[in-house]
Amino acid sequence: MRWCKIIKNLKIIIIGDGAVGKTSILKRYMLNKFHESQMITVGVDYTVLTIKVDKNKYTLNFWDLCGARYPNNKVLNTILKKSSGCVLVYDIARRETFNNLILWNNEINKIINNIEQISFIVVGNKIDLSDDKPIDAESIDNILKTLNIGIHLFTSAKTGYNIEEVFTELIHSIMKNNK
Numbered sequence: 001m002r003w004c005k006i007i008k009n010l011k012i013i014i015i016g017d018g019a020v021g022k023t024s025i026l027k028r029y030m031l032n033k034f035h036e037s038q039m040i041t042v043g044v045d046y047t048v049l050t051i052k053v054d055k056n057k058y059t060l061n062f063w064d065l066c067g068a069r070y071p072n073n074k075v076l077n078t079i080l081k082k083s084s085g086c087v088l089v090y091d092i093a094r095r096e097t098f099n100n101l102i103l104w105n106n107e108i109n110k111i112i113n114n115i116e117q118i119s120f121i122v123v124g125n126k127i128d129l130s131d132d133k134p135i136d137a138e139s140i141d142n143i144l145k146t147l148n149i150g151i152h153l154f155t156s157a158k159t160g161y162n163i164e165e166v167f168t169e170l171i172h173s174i175m176k177n178n179k
């Protein structure tokens, strides 16, 4: 009889301001496709995908949120609970979306008491827009320290740059966290 790897079921949420590229990142990862024109996410999109990382199989349950932040957001509350991983996305060409990561983190902190149970990754998307200056390294270091997050990646949902790496890194971090 062949030995079967255990399939781990992970809930992953993708958060950030509107139009930073959350839906595009997920679509690029799942379909390896990029649509020049995206449907606006109204509420929440939910998608499931089974993948293999380091010879283990994972079922990823993705929750793609719309960009609005509400105080005591019940939807965010329900979705965040029992999440294993969170991708925090900003747009490298819009500084305010980077600064707003602090606000997103505050929202999450209000909902989750033991936040260290969730693995986070910060993603600076739209790096293909090279005419727009990416956020400087010092600001990135500072925000990672403030948020207590160890991983940051620049990505492009348009070209596919680093998209695979976002989810591989996140899964590695989740597995480390669960040891």
Ligand code: G3D
Residues within 6 Å of the ligand: 016, 017, 018, 019, 020, 021, 022, 023, 024, 025, 035, 036, 037, 038, 039, 040, 041, 067, 125, 126, 127, 128, 129, 155, 156, 157, 158, 159
């Ligand atoms: P959201 O889910 O965070 O709200 P979307 O963002 O995925 O809907 O993307 C918002 C817009 O940014 C879309 O353009 C999409 O094509 C564009 N976009 C997403 N990722 C990238 C990227 O990596 N590079 C570039 N250049 N554009 C990107 P529209 O024109 O539909 O508003």
Ligand code: MG
Residues within 6 Å of the ligand: 022, 023, 024, 039, 040, 041, 064, 065, 066
């Ligand atoms: Mg969206």
